[in-house]
Amino acid sequence: MKKISLIVPCYNEETCLPAFDREISKVVEGMQGYEFEILYVNDGSKDNTLKEIRQISERRGYVRYLSFSRNFGKEAAMYAGFCNATGDYVAVMDADLQDPPGLLPDMVKILEEGEYDSVATRRVNRAGEPPIRSFFAKMFYKLINKISDADIVDGARDYRLMKREMVDVIVAMGERNRFSKGIFGWIGFRTYWYAFENVERAAGETKWSFWKLLKYSIDGIVSFSQAPLNIASWIGVLCTGISAIAIIFIIVRKLIFGDDVQGWASNMCVMIFIGGVQLFCLGVIGQYLGKTYAETKKRPHYIVSECSDSQIKKIG
Ligand code: UDP
Ligand code: MG
Secondary structure: OEEEEEEEEEOOOOOOHHHHHHHHHHHHHHOOOEEEEEEEEEOOOOOOHHHHHHHHHHHOOOEEEEEEOOOOOHHHHHHHHHHHOOOOEEEEOOOOOOOOHHHHHHHHHHHHOOOOOEEEEEEOOOOOOOHHHHHHHHHHHHHHHHHOOOOOOOOEEEEEEEEHHHHHHHHHOOOOOOOHHHHHHHOOOOEEEEEEOOOOOOOOOOOOOHHHHHHHHHHHHHHHOOHHHHHHHHHHHHHHHHHHHHHHHHHHHHHHHOOOOOOHHHHHHHHHHHHHHHHHHHHHHHHHHHHHHHHHHOOOOOEEEEEOOOOOOOEO
């Protein structure tokens, strides 16, 4: 009998969990012939999420859980899930029912046909999302696909069912600065894209503020592209070229018209502009250096303070 593991990252989801448990148990009961493991990852929630998870795990034999010592972020929660999932098929599923559990039987069927190694989901619209957020998200996907070799589909969710082979590769990719959508695309394998209409959050609020998303998108770009570094060096080349032309122009002008002290304002403008460009490029390098620093420290991705069984890896 094949085993399906579902990883559910939870951060302050006490209001969503009862509904999620109800929905997912329906799916589990409907899929006879498969063994299930639902792995809740409590990502340092400040509400009663852990209590809810404990209760669910007492009620249902197929539920396991681990709870982080603090909030490590969704990426760490997913990684902890992948490290501890034991299924032949593994999927990540949000606790807010935005990743419809009802799609799971279809997804499993597609994998069983043997043509694909993973079934990824993508929402075809962003109904219910603030337009400004949708706009920036679209721009981000366009940009990252242009400048990196991580093949990321617009509207892609982290909800995807993968075969064990793929999960093993993901676990082996132990990078600290994680951007899962990029990792999924980067490792390759044959992926089927399953489109669905956007579903709004069942309860509670999104955990992603605009700034958090901006930071996450910079993480994504720095993880998968060196284009910003190249752009910085090209800006350097361009500025050097312009200044060479300017120098020649000034020398020739002096030789022809003599020396007159003029152009204070334009001088200051150029200085401030060049200073700005330099700081910007230093900042770009700093982004990469900072990530490199984090990687070299090799700190764990997550620390578990409580878990359902002794099989769970406590530090990973
Ligand atoms: N999440 C998490 N840690 C965090 C933030 C979010 O584990 O620091 C979980 C959250 O509980 C949910 C999923 O990640 O199950 C997606 O979060 P959310 O619904 O807030 O994101 P959105 O759907 O708005 O992009
Ligand atoms: Mg959500």
